[in-house]
Amino acid sequence: MAANGSWEEWRWDETLFAGAAAHYLKGRLPYADGLADALTEALALDGRGRLLDVGCGPGVVTLRLADRFQAVVGLDPDVDMLDEAEREAARLKVTNATWVSMRAETLPGSLGTFRVATFAQSFHWMDRPTVAAAVKGMLEAGGSAVLIHAPSYREQGVVQTPTQDPPHPLPPDTAIGELRRSYLGPDTRAGQGIRNSSPDGEDVVFRAAGFAPGRRFIVTDGRVLERTADDVVAHTFSSSSTAPHLFGSRADEFESELRNLLTQASRSGLFSVRLPDNVITIWDLDSGATG
Numbered sequence: 635m636a637a638n639g640s641w642e643e644w645r646w647d648e649t650l651f652a653g654a655a656a657h658y659l660k661g662r663l664p665y666a667d668g669l670a671d672a673l674t675e676a677l678a679l680d681g682r683g684r685l686l687d688v689g690c691g692p693g694v695v696t697l698r699l700a701d702r703f704q705a706v707v708g709l710d711p712d713v714d715m716l717d718e719a720e721r722e723a724a725r726l727k728v729t730n731a732t733w734v735s736m737r738a739e740t741l742p743g744s745l746g747t748f749r750v751a752t753f754a755q756s757f758h759w760m761d762r763p764t765v766a767a768a769v770k771g772m773l774e775a776g777g778s779a780v781l782i783h784a785p786s787y788r789e790q791g792v793v794q795t796p797t798q799d800p801p802h803p804l805p806p807d808t809a810i811g812e813l814r815r816s817y818l819g820p821d822t823r824a825g826q827g828i829r830n831s832s833p834d835g836e837d838v839v840f841r842a843a844g845f846a847p848g849r850r851f852i853v854t855d856g857r858v859l860e861r862t863a864d865d866v867v868a869h870t871f872s873s874s875s876t877a878p879h880l881f882g883s884r885a886d887e888f889e890s891e892l893r894n895l896l897t898q899a900s901r902s903g904l905f906s907v908r909l910p911d912n913v914i915t916i917w918d919l920d921s922g923a924t925g
Contacts, residue, residue, distance in 0.1 A: 635784075638830055638831075639647065639821050639822065639828035639829055639830040639831070640829075640830065640831050641758070641808050641829055641832055643831075644705050644824060644827050644829040645751060645827060646737075646759065646760075646825065647678045647825040647826045647827070648711065648712075648825075648850070649825045649826055649877075649879055650712075650825040650874055650877070651691075651712050651714075651790065651874055651877055652712075652714075652825075652877055652878070652879040653713065653714075653839060653871070653877055653879045654871060654872050654873070654874070654877045654878065654880030655691075655692060655712060655714035655715045655717070655718050656714070656718070657867075657868040657869075657871040657878075657909075658691060658692045658718065658766070658868075658872045659692050659694070659718060659722065659871075660864070660865060660868040660872075660925075661866075661867075661868030661869035661870070661871065661872035662694070662869065662872055662908070663859065663869075663907065664859075665694065665698065665754075665782070665784055665853075665855075665908055665912055666784075666853040666854065666855040666909070667855070667857075668759070668763070668776045668853050668854070669695075669698060669782070669912055669914075670698050670699055670702060671778060671854050671902060672851070672853045672914065673699065673702070673780065673914070674702050674850065674853075675750075676688075676849075676897065676914070676916060677750060677778055677780070677887065677916070678704070679702045679749075679750075679920065681701075681702065681703065681867060682703070682704055682706065682749070683703055683704060683748070683749025683750070683774070684704060684705045684746070684747070684748045684749055684751050684768070685700075685702075685703045685706040685707065685708050685748060685749065685751075685752065686702055686706075686709065686711065686745065686748040686750070686751045687699075687701055687706065687707065687751075687752045687754065687920045688708055688709050688741075688751055688752065688753050688756060688757075688760075688765065688769065688774065688821040689709070689737050689738060689753060689756025689757070689759060689760065690708030690709055690710045690715070690733075690752070690754070691710055691712070691715045691718075691719070691754075691756070692715050692716075692718035693708045693716075693718070693719030693720075693722055693723060693724060693731065693733070693753065694721045694888065695752055695754040695782060696708040696719065696725055696728055696731060696752075697719070697722060697728050697731065697857040698730055699732075699752070700728045700730055703730070703750075704713075704730065705731075705732065705877050706730060706731050706732070707729045707731075707732045707733075707734060707745060707748075708731060708732070708733050708734070709733075709736050709738065709741075710733075710735065710743075711732075711735060711736065711737045712735075715737050716733040716735055718734050719731075720733055722905070727874075734864070737753075737760050738756075738760045738761075738765045738768070739760065739764050739765060739768075740769060740774045740878070740906045741744070741765065741768035741769065741772065741884070742768055745772065746772075746775065747772055747774045747779065748772055748773055749773070749774055749775075749776075749777050749778075750773075750777060750778050750779075750780060751768050751769045751772065751773065751777075751778075751779045751780070752779075752781075752782060753779070753780065753781050753782065754782040755782065755783060755784065757781055757836065758832050758833055762833065762836070762839045762840055763842065763843065764843075765896045766779070766839050766843035766845070767843045767844075769843075770843050770844050770845065770919065775919070775920055776915060776918075776919065777918075778916050778918045778919070779845060779916070780839060780914065781912055781914070781915050782912060782913075782916045782917070783819045783913040783914075783923075784817075784910050784911075784913070785910045785913075795811065800858055800906035800908075801858075801904075801906055802858070802860065802900060802902065802904040802905050802906040803889075803899055803900045803905055803906070804905060804906060804907070805861065805866050805896075805899075805905045805907060806895060806896070808898070809895055810866075810892065810895065810905045812891060813888070814875065814893060816875055817881060817884060817888050818876075818880055818881075820877075822875045823874075823875055823880050825874070825875050825876065836848070836915065837838065837915070837917075840917040840918075841852060844920055845917035845918065845920055846916045846917060846918045846919070846920045847917075848915040848916060849915070849916050849917075849918075850913065850914065850915045850916075851914055852911050852912070852913060853914060855898060855909040855910060855911050855914040856908055856909065856910065856911070857908070857909050858906055858909075859906070859907050859908075859909055859911045860903045860904055860905075860906060861903075861904070861906070861907055862903060863893060863896040863897070863900070863903045863904075863905075863906060865905075866892075866896055867889060867892055867893065867896070870925060871889075873921055903904075908913075
């Protein structure tokens with residue numbers, strides 16, 4: 635492990651999101667309402683073909699796009715996440731979704747070919763060159779790989795203006811970060827390791843794997859969302875850096891302190907966040923390339 639806990643030296647292990655799945659759907663911010671329509675237009679989707687959602691978690695994006703494809707496959711190594719995905723699919727009455735417990739690095743497996751592969755805030759956890767090359771080989775002619783990024787809110791996430799202040803206080807993210815460090819130390823925990831940085835340069839990775847240069851666009855959001863203290867607690871436990879397993883026997887103690895902090899930050903127990911725009915990058919198979 636590098637002294638600074640850089641992403642280059644970090645190694646994945648199965649505890650990365652241990653205990654987080656039960657908090658994910660409640661705690662994570664929703665994607666932009668227009669995401670599915672924007673991807674449908676950008677990819678000329680017509681209800682045919684198959685989608686592979688790599689690192690799908692509890693299937694948020696898989697299920698959002700399910701009606702745009704003949705079939706969708708959500709892939710994730712965390713079986714608890716896939717259990718949540720199955721329950722959510724049943725609740726939404728989505729019948730064309732399949733869930734596969736598998737690390738992206740072991741693709742292609744026997745999953746077949748796909749029209750589109752999506753990575754919704756998941757690619758940074760993977761061996762990116764290995765996964766990009768594997769996905770390229772799984773795409774049919776004219777296929778595309780898609781990265782979906784929605785920057786997490788911070789205290790400055792709701793922009794206060796003289797004409798429109800948010801109705802509730804902002805989540806006290808700085809104080810929550812200080813509380814995390816008081817329990818887990820100054821470094822950012824990730825599974826059994828430390829990861830204080832995250833990679834970028836995805837366009838270089840996909841182009842090296844044989845894709846055309848990425849095309850990038852924004853799906854705007856900006857809605858102000860009302861969040862309860864329970865939502866903020868769930869958001870905290872849904873993160874790899876504050877996943878429940880990291881606190882061991884002190885998880886209840888941490889949650890109690892977190893709730894006290896939230897009570898001090900908002901007498902009503904409500905908070906406001908402005909939902910971030912979604913940043914989409916699409917890499918099409920290079921001219922003449924096939925899966």
